[in-house]
Amino acid sequence: MELVIKNLTKTYKNGVKAINNLSLEIGTGMFGLLGPNGAGKSTLMRTIATLQEADEGTITFGGLDVLTQKNELRKVLGYLPQEFGVYPKVSAEVLLNHLAVLKGLVNTNERKEVVKALLYKTNLYEHRKKNMGGFSGGMKQRFGIAQALLSNPKLIIVDEPTAGLDPAERNRFYSLLSELGENTVVILSTHIVDDVKELCTDMAIVNRGEVLLKGNPVHTIEQLKGKVYKKIIEKNELESYKQNHVVIAEKFLLGKPVIHVLSENDPGDGFIPIQADLEDVYFSQIFGRDQYQNALP
Template sequence: MKLIIDNLSKTYANGIEALQNVSLEIPKGMFGLLGPNGAGKSTLMRTIATLQEADSGTVALGDINVLKQKNELRQVLGYLPQQFGLYPKISAEVLLNHFAVLKGITNKSERKNLVKALLHKTNLYDVRKQNLKGYSGGMKQRFGIAQALLNNPKLLIVDEPTAGLDPVERNRFYNVLSELGEHTVVILSTHIVDDVKELCTNMAIINQGQVCLKGNPLQILEELKGKVYKKTIEKSELSFYKQNYKVISEKLFLGKPTIHILSDVNPRDGFTLINAELEDVYFSEIFNHSNSKSI
């Protein structure tokens, strides 16, 4: 089963073109959707999840016309939005059981076993009796993951899922998603490059409502081989280098900026060739796309 998105567009009433002819083919497994805040990721996720209408285009999950057969899609959808509310005075166990009822799991014994299994999977079983108002941000996020898995979804959408998770919780979440990706179409929408690097066999980068790049992360990295250079400079020199080189990223190291540039030839001038990372791919695509839009 594949998710096929074809020429999807959405313009809001204020004139912002959130999606511009977005086309993607997403097979079973982990698919990473990378982009900066405001790139259109959440708009795309909400549209696929049938929470808002598109202006034009089509979305299909197997035989399901997502934009027209919304109830059919919701029966096989798991969704963890970027922000979600919880009832603070109810325990995780009670609320997850309630959500299971709403999902149509009417057999009490089956529901009990499912809730128990998901609480274990998300490492919440020991605090299952605790009211949700006492949960940390990471614990609430893990509860959101648990509710998204209640109906054993064929399509799972997770929007900025690792926000608020510490490194241990993030690794646990990675393991859960990797396991699910063996049998499910999983879309991981994020601006955190490491999430995609750790998990995804396919990815796309979206910026200003348009798909800039799509493909296999390793193959994409190969295309940047021999083109990324770095140099540590003085802060006062940063403006000069931005004007004269394709600076795709900058980080402080011991108080000084270390810049990465994109160049087809060796720029010399103290630059060192480095192995491209997925973060370099991300920044280079955002750089190129933003510059092409401004011309």
């Protein structure tokens, strides 16, 4: 199965162009859609999930036309939106059973087994009698995955799934997500670079509704080999360095700024070469792309 998006465009009534002639091909496995808040990721996810219309373009999944065969696509879709609401006074087991009925699992014994298996899979079985209002953020997200898997989907979309989770819950969620991409197309939409680094074998960086870069995360890092340098500077020097270098990242070490710059040649002046990582790839596309291209001879 492959999801193919061609020349997709969406402009809202207020004039904001959320998706701008975007094209992507996404195959089986975990695919990371990486970009800042407001980049158009959620608009794209809702469009794929048949929750809103596109102005132009096409989306196909296998033999399905996603934009015209919405009901058929929904039968093979699992979707965890960015904002996933629950009924706080209903237990996880009861709510998942109810959602299973809505998904078409009408056979009582079959539904009972599916619900039980998914609660085990998401490590929620021991909490199945607990009301959802008492769940932590991570537990709610795991429940969200459970409901997304009810129909044994061929396409799974998870939108900003780890935002707001503490490190322990994020790791548990990573473990769960990593099992899903073996025989399924899984799209992980996020602004958190670590999500993609930990989970995805293919990715795209998007901003302002456009694809800036697509490829294997490891390969994209290799493309920056020998081009990233860092230096510890004083706070009052930051603006000056931004004017004279392509600064792609700013961090702090012992209270002092550490900047990463992108350069075809050794910039000297105390900069030291470093091994690029996926965060450098991301920031080079989001913040340094135009500046870097303009600096090339």
